Amino acid sequence: MEVNHPVSPLVKLSTGIEGFDLIAEGGLPKGRTTLVAGTAGSAKTVFAAQFLAEGIRRHQQAGVFVTFEEPPTDIRRNLLSMSWDILQWETDGLWTFVDVSPIPGMEQIEAGNFDLGALLARIEHAIRKVGAKRVAIDSLGAVFSQFTNSSMVREEMRRLGAALRNMGITAVLTAERTQEFGEIARFGVEEFVADNVVILRNVLEEEKRRRTVEILKFRGTTHQKGEYPFTVLPDSGIVVIPVSAIELKQRSSDLRVSSGNAELNRMTGGGFFQDSLILVSGATGCGKTLMTAEFIAASITHGERCLLFAYEESREQLFRNASGWGYDFKRFEEEGLLKVICAYPETAGLEDHLIRIKSHIDGFKPRRVAVDSVSALERVATNRGFREFIISLASFVKQREIPGLFTATTANLMGGPSITESHFSSITDTIILLRYVEMLGEMRRGITVLKMRGSMHEKEIREFTIDGQGMHINAPFRNIIGILSGRPEFITPAEMERMGHLFSD
Amino acid sequence: MSAQDVYLLKLYITGHTPRSAQAISNLQRICDQELADYQLQVIDVLEHPGLAEDEKILATPTLIRELPPPLRRIIGDLSNTEKVLLGLDLKPIRR
Numbered sequence: 001m002e003v004n005h006p007v008s009p010l011v012k013l014s015t016g017i018e019g020f021d022l023i024a025e026g027g028l029p030k031g032r033t034t035l036v037a038g039t040a041g042s043a044k045t046v047f048a049a050q051f052l053a054e055g056i057r058r059h060q061q062a063g064v065f066v067t068f069e070e071p072p073t074d075i076r077r078n079l080l081s082m083s084w085d086i087l088q089w090e091t092d093g094l095w096t097f098v099d100v101s102p103i104p105g106m107e108q109i110e111a112g113n114f115d116l117g118a119l120l121a122r123i124e125h126a127i128r129k130v131g132a133k134r135v136a137i138d139s140l141g142a143v144f145s146q147f148t149n150s151s152m153v154r155e156e157m158r159r160l161g162a163a164l165r166n167m168g169i170t171a172v173l174t175a176e177r178t179q180e181f182g183e184i185a186r187f188g189v190e191e192f193v194a195d196n197v198v199i200l201r202n203v204l205e206e207e208k209r210r211r212t213v214e215i216l217k218f219r220g221t222t223h224q225k226g227e228y229p230f231t232v233l234p235d236s237g238i239v240v241i242p243v244s245a246i247e248l249k250q251r252s253s254d255l256r257v258s259s260g261n262a263e264l265n266r267m268t269g270g271g272f273f274q275d276s277l278i279l280v281s282g283a284t285g286c287g288k289t290l291m292t293a294e295f296i297a298a299s300i301t302h303g304e305r306c307l308l309f310a311y312e313e314s315r316e317q318l319f320r321n322a323s324g325w326g327y328d329f330k331r332f333e334e335e336g337l338l339k340v341i342c343a344y345p346e347t348a349g350l351e352d353h354l355i356r357i358k359s360h361i362d363g364f365k366p367r368r369v370a371v372d373s374v375s376a377l378e379r380v381a382t383n384r385g386f387r388e389f390i391i392s393l394a395s396f397v398k399q400r401e402i403p404g405l406f407t408a409t410t411a412n413l414m415g416g417p418s419i420t421e422s423h424f425s426s427i428t429d430t431i432i433l434l435r436y437v438e439m440l441g442e443m444r445r446g447i448t449v450l451k452m453r454g455s456m457h458e459k460e461i462r463e464f465t466i467d468g469q470g471m472h473i474n475a476p477f478r479n480i481i482g483i484l485s486g487r488p489e490f491i492t493p494a495e496m497e498r499m500g501h502l503f504s505d
Numbered sequence: 506m507s508a509q510d511v512y513l514l515k516l517y518i519t520g521h522t523p524r525s526a527q528a529i530s531n532l533q534r535i536c537d538q539e540l541a542d543y544q545l546q547v548i549d550v551l552e553h554p555g556l557a558e559d560e561k562i563l564a565t566p567t568l569i570r571e572l573p574p575p576l577r578r579i580i581g582d583l584s585n586t587e588k589v590l591l592g593l594d595l596k597p598i599r600r
Binding site for chain 2: 098099100103106107108109110111112113114115116118119120121122124125126146147
């Protein structure tokens with residue numbers, strides 16, 4: 001016998017929380033309750049409030065906020081800094097509080113059996129009053145702490161869950177966790193609202209706080225697995241950084257742009273590709289910032305905007321250095337063609353840096369981006385965090401289809417790779433190495449194009465010099481080997497000839 | 506404070522359930538026995554959710570003693586007479 005069940009597939013409701021919808025593959029399961037669990041300070045309340053706020057801002061969907069912990073006055077004030085004017089939304093009938101926060105000084109005597117019928121009635125009333133589609137309940141632990149009979153509370157919460165489902169409400173229910181890894185939440189709450197579970201973490205790792213969000217389960221529908229870093233910005237709330245959910249859908253361009261140095265253009269077989277990522281690696285002081293300046297100047301001479309993020313030097317230092325090579329950054333800025341963002345890496349967490357970089361790029365809409373240096377940001381992150389940052393930044397720039405030049409400082413003066421390089425090398429299109437070469441008791445500089453995706457390029461290591469006109473790339477180092485390994489050695493012409501013959505046939 | 510004061514009591518219930526009926530009859534009995542002058546209002550939160558919101562009622566039944574001050578709150582079906590008297594600041598007359 002054929003059974004014909006009209007099962008409609010589970011629809012997702014876009015939360016509007018940036019990045020979250022991407023890892024949730026569309027949003028939270030519509031018409032269901034999702035448990036958002038996290039330790040103290042893991043941004044549960046922000047998540048719950050933002051779920052409502054974005055519903056109002058993006059979809060004109062009214063919401064009900066049920067608060068068991070903080071009184072509405074505190075929530076309104078705390079969230080005003082996110083530019084969410086809750087009071088205005090309340091006036092407009094888009095946001096309603098159900099205030100179940102403890103009444104200060106009110107002593108409550110239990111004399112016999114009771115249930116939370118009034119709570120359910122109030123929530124249902126609030127939902128009907130504003131025609132709510134979204135409900136946030138913050139937090140479950142606080143409900144339990146108000147009553148001694150936790151099995152009654154559990155039963156009532158189950159009843160609430162069923163009522164919300166019947167009304168077709170998509171709800172976020174927050175719950176406390178006592179530890180970052182282990183049981184989902186206290187009071188065994190997952191048993192009755194376990195259809196969907198999202199976990200927010202705030203882990204101390206190598207003395208750095210790292211926030212991550214993980215979708216543990218969505219019953220009957222798909223989502224991205226694993227932890228994703230997120231940050232809480234003072235003006236826009238939670239922003240999730242969906243590292244591996246980023247699609248590799250960038251187009252590839254054959255257009256070339258000038259590197260800013262005619263000789264380097266020749267070495268790279270005609271300049272950088274329009275939409276490529278360029279990594280310039282080298283020891284301190286060997287010319288990375290100069291190469292960045294030439295890259296910028298090339299953009300500006302074509303009347304195209306360029307954005308520079310400088311994490312190693314102050315503005316004054318940078319501008320002085322640039323003028324030493326003949327580039328007037330101040331004038332470039334006045335003409336509106338250049339924007340220089342100077343920041344010390346330690347001023348913010350890596351996630352915050354990433355968000356700022358992205359918003360500057362989207363705000364200024366440059367035709368080129370340079371970051372000098374990416375490796376300076378290594379200091380404020382864990383190894384894993386830094387890898388995610390690099391991938392996320394690289395794909396963001398690629399999607400804008402503009403060339404991005406990133407510099408990385410190597411730890412060793414002569415040769416040697418850096419962490420940045422190892423994270424970056426697979427996703428960059430072009431790698432340029434700048435190296436010191438010790439020759440006859442003198443420090444000389446060498447440059448080579450290590451990789452140039454999709455194009456022929458010179459393989460030689462060329463010498464270059466720096467003066468008031470910038471960088472001058474000269475002839476290749478001929479009778480010297482071991483530059484990249486950091487142990488340059490002279491070889492006699494006879495030896496060179498012998499080696500040449502080794503491969504001749 | 507004594508049983509001679511005028512008492513204003515509000516009992517919040519959720520619908521006409523056995524538990525609501527229990528609370529009403531328990532309260533009626535205690536008041537008749539212990540209080541000389543009282544006024545009792547029974548409020549069904551299903552009919553008046555706004556009132557429940559104003560008073561921040563969470564559990565039902567909830568008994569609020571509005572007068573004499575200070576405000577007192579007792580939750581439950583009021584089957585524990587001793588607790589009710591304690592909550593109302595009344596000592597049992599007969600022991």
